[in-house]
Amino acid sequence: MSAPGAWESVIGLEVHCELKTRTKLFCGCRNAFGEEPNTNVCPVCLGLPGSLPVLNAGAVELAMRIGTALHCEIRPSLFHRKNYFYPDMPKDFQITQYDAPINVDGFLDLPDGTRVGIVRAHMEEDTGKTTHVGGGGRIHDAEHALVDYNRAGVPLVEIVSAPDLRSSTQARLYVSELRGILVAADASDGRMEEGSLRVDANVSVRRAGTAELGTRCEIKNLNSLRSLGRAVDYEIDRQVALLEDGGAVVQQTRHWDEDHGETVALRSKEEAFDYRYFPEPDLVPVVPDPAWQRDVSASLGPMPAERRAKVSALLGPADGPARVEQVSTVVELGLDALVVAAVNAGADPVLALTRAANEAAAEAERARALDAASFASLVRMEHDGELSATQAKAVLADMLELGGDPAEIAQRRGFEALGAGSLAAVVDEVLAANPAEWERYRAGEDKLAGFFTGKVMQATSGRADGKAVAAELRRRRG
Numbered sequence: 311m312s313a314p315g316a317w318e319s320v321i322g323l324e325v326h327c328e329l330k331t332r333t334k335l336f337c338g339c340r341n342a343f344g345e346e347p348n349t350n351v352c353p354v355c356l357g358l359p360g361s362l363p364v365l366n367a368g369a370v371e372l373a374m375r376i377g378t379a380l381h382c383e384i385r386p387s388l389f390h391r392k393n394y395f396y397p398d399m400p401k402d403f404q405i406t407q408y409d410a411p412i413n414v415d416g417f418l419d420l421p422d423g424t425r426v427g428i429v430r431a432h433m434e435e436d437t438g439k440t441t442h443v444g445g446g447g448r449i450h451d452a453e454h455a456l457v458d459y460n461r462a463g464v465p466l467v468e469i470v471s472a473p474d475l476r477s478s479t480q481a482r483l484y485v486s487e488l489r490g491i492l493v494a495a496d497a498s499d500g501r502m503e504e505g506s507l508r509v510d511a512n513v514s515v516r517r518a519g520t521a522e523l524g525t526r527c528e529i530k531n532l533n534s535l536r537s538l539g540r541a542v543d544y545e546i547d548r549q550v551a552l553l554e555d556g557g558a559v560v561q562q563t564r565h566w567d568e569d570h571g572e573t574v575a576l577r578s579k580e581e582a583f584d585y586r587y588f589p590e591p592d593l594v595p596v597v598p599d600p601a602w603q604r605d606v607s608a609s610l611g612p613m614p615a616e617r618r619a620k621v622s623a624l625l626g627p628a629d630g631p632a633r634v635e636q637v638s639t640v641v642e643l644g645l646d647a648l649v650v651a652a653v654n655a656g657a658d659p660v661l662a663l664t665r666a667a668n669e670a671a672a673e674a675e676r677a678r679a680l681d682a683a684s685f686a687s688l689v690r691m692e693h694d695g696e697l698s699a700t701q702a703k704a705v706l707a708d709m710l711e712l713g714g715d716p717a718e719i720a721q722r723r724g725f726e727a728l729g730a731g732s733l734a735a736v737v738d739e740v741l742a743a744n745p746a747e748w749e750r751y752r753a754g755e756d757k758l759a760g761f762f763t764g765k766v767m768q769a770t771s772g773r774a775d776g777k778a779v780a781a782e783l784r785r786r787r788g
Contacts, residue, residue: 316517316518317515317516317517317518317546317550317553318476318515318516318517318518318519318520319476319477319513319514319515319542319546320473320475320476320513320514320515320516320523320524320526321473321475321476321477321478321480321481321511321512321513321542322470322471322472322473322474322475322511322512322526323470323471323475323481323484323485323509323510323511323512324468324469324470324471324509324510324511324512324528325468325469325471325485325488325507325508325509325510326436326466326467326468326469326507326508326509326510327376327466327467327469327492327497327498327500327506327507328341328436328464328465328466328498328499328505328506328507329341329369329372329373329464329465329466329467329497329498330372330496330497330498330499331366331368331369331372331465332368333366333368334350334355334366334435334463334464334465335363335365335366335369335405335433335434335435335463335464335465335466336354336355336363336364336365336366336405336435336463337352337354337355337363337364337463338352339351339352339354339355339463341464341465342460343501343504343505343506344504345460347456347458347460348458348459348460349460350460351459351460351462354463355400355435355459355462355463356400356459356462357400357401357402362592363405363590363592363593365389365593365596366465369433369465370412370433370596370598371602371606372465372467372495372496372497372498373412373413373431373433373467373497374412374413374598374602374603374606375495375496375497375606375609375610376413376431376467376469376491376492376495376497376498377412377413377416377431378495378603378606378607378610379491379492379494379495379497379610379613380413380416380417380418380428380431380469380491381416381417381418381428382413382414382415382416382428382431383413383414383415383416384412384413384598384603385410385411385412385413385414386410386595386596386597386598387407387410387411387412387432387433387595387596388407388408388409388410388589388590388595388596389405389406389407389433389589389590389593389596390405390406390407390408390409390587390588390589390590391403391404391405391587391588391589391590392404392405392406392408392434392585392587393585393586393587394584394585396437396440397438397440397455397457398437398438398439398440398457398459398462399437399438399462400438400459400462404434404435404437405434405435405590405593406432406433406434406435406468407432407433407434408587409587410595411430411431411432411433412431412432412433412596412598413428413430413431413432413467414429414430414431415427415428415429416428416431418471418484418487418488418491419487419615420480420483420484420487421483421487421615421618421634421638422480422483424474424475424480424483425474426471426472426474426475426484427471427472427474428469428470428471428472429470429471429472430468430469430470431467431468431469431470432467432468432470433465433466433467433596434466434467434468435462435463435464435465435466436461436462436463436464436465436466437461437462438457438458438459438460438461438462439457439458439460439461439505440455440456440457441455441456441457441458442455443455443456461505467497467498469488471484473512473514473523477542478538478539478540478542478543478546479539481511481538481539481542482535482538482539485507485509485535485538486535486642487614487615489502489507490613490614490641490642491613491614492507494611494612494613494614494617495610495613502533502534502535503533503534505533507533508531508532508533509531509532509533509538510528510529510530510531510532511528511529511532511538511541511542511545512526512527512528512529513526513527513528513529513542513545513546513549514526514527514549514559515546515549515550515553515559524549524559525558525559525560525561526561527545527549527559527560527561527562527563527564527573528562528563528564529541529542529545529564529565529566529573530563530564530565530566530576531565531566532566537566537568540566540568540571541566541573544566544571544572544573545564545573548572548573560578561578562575562576562577562578563575563576563577563578564576614641614642617641617646618637618638618641618646620646620650621637621640621641621646621649621650621663622637624649624650624653624659625637625659625660625663626659633663635667636663636664636667637663637667639667639671640663640666640667640671643671643674643677643678644674644678645666645667645670645671645674645677645678647682648666648670648677648678648680648682648685649662649663649666651682651683651685651686652666652682652685652686652689653686655682655683655686656686656690657685657686657689657690657693658689658690658693661689661692661693662685662686662689665685665688665689665692665702665703665706666685669703669706669707669710670685670706670710673710673711676710676711677710680709680710680713681713684709684713684714684715684716685706685709687715687716687717688702688705688706688709688716689702691705691716691717691720695775695778696720697720697725698767698772698773698774698775698776699775699776699777700767700772700776701720701723701725701772701773704723704725704772705719705720705723705725708723725773733766733770733774733775733778733779733782734782736766736769736770736774737762737766737779737782737783737786739769740762740765740766740769741762741786743765744761744762744765747761747762748762751783751787752787759780759783762779762783763776763779763780763783766779767779
């Protein structure tokens with residue numbers, strides 16, 4: 311939802327994505343999720359005296375891949391020390407990029423056509439992870455805390471959007487689209503459930519029609535699209551209610567409490583001067599040469615927006631939000647190549663998309679390995695009436711599990727199309743057995759078409775074609 315009534319919400323997102331490097335940003339420790347706590351550590355990522363950072367060139371390349379995919383300008387950049395004192399920051403400072411980030415001034419286009427500016431996408435190291443034990447996992451009730459430094463020093467890119475989003479729906483769309491770009495660029499696995507993609511939301515409200523921004527609050531560490539949407543909606547409503555009552559919004563950092571469905575104040579919002587930034591003395595400026603940048607750009611494949619456009623072009627004119635959602639689904643699951651190849655092999659585009667977005671999507675990993683020619687053959691058999699929709703789905707399920715030729719699978723299962731004469735006879739029997747429902751259908755109760763189709767399918771063991779049944783019912787109603 312967006313801010314109610316005379317209020318408009320203004321939302322900017324900061325997305326932290328861990329990079330898919332083999333080692334950490336400034337040392338040779340493994341970058342791996344879920345391993346025994348405090349085993350992937352060394353003097354550098356533990357901040358021990360005398361240790362010196364060495365920049366991971368692979369992380370720089372992945373950062374440039376992200377910047378290129380987001381249409382950013384890649385610039386010479388500089389690392390700084392950001393000073394703060396948390397238990398999960400062993401050096402008591404974080405090495406990050408401050409006023410000279412590697413990527414600036416980009417954009418991302420949402421599926422709804424909205425263009426969201428990318429202010430910067432800079433490199434930094436991740437922190438460790440503190441677990442509060444007891445009291446529901448919150449610090450004020452915890453019995454004690456455990457710190458795991460395996461994540462300390464893992465390479466991150468923080469992607470900062472412009473305040474161009476106006477609703478929780480757009481915020482979710484943005485993160486979903488950004489995640490697709492990061493995965494397509496092969497820069498991050500984008501697994502929010504593992505913490506490799508985390509979102510901070512800056513939310514403010516203002517009177518509709520005004521240009522001046524309201525006071526923002528930052529909601530930290532949202533790790534699912536559901537949490538993001540709920541947190542943004544709650545914060546919009548909280549700020550509007552506060553202003554309507556004559557109060558003032560205080561700039562602060564807030565925590566999203568998933569259990570209670572509310573944001574809770576953590577601390578007053580820090581400003582840049584609170585962190586006492588200064589250039590990291592042990593690292594030189596990062597200046598990627600033009601040839602390296604060209605190689606990175608040339609290595610990128612098509613991004614999700616381009617892939618959606620390619621699938622949509624095969625389908626002809628758009629046919630409502632359901633079609634748009636199907637296209638988005640196959641691209642998100644990496645099944646668009648299967649659809650395109652099947653259509654190029656002669657399959658009906660709409661039917662190929664439907665089977666990919668529904669049945670194949672349920673087994674996406676297996677579907678990505680499906681032989682495109684076999685999938686195209688299955689779609690043609692259904693389109694030409696050799697298989698009913700129910701039969702085609704059953705054959706596809708076998709293909710996803712065991713592979714094989716769809717014609718051979720259909721023959722083994724004993725599937726054959728039901729002739730027009732046989733179909734008419736079955737419809738006669740079904741209508742005779744359900745006279746009251748037939749009269750209601752003839753009187754205009756269209757939803758009963760599904761009832762009759764189900765009865766015919768049951769009587770024919772799924773051999774009837776649903777479209778043919780519907781046509782026969784319409785013919786008889788007149």
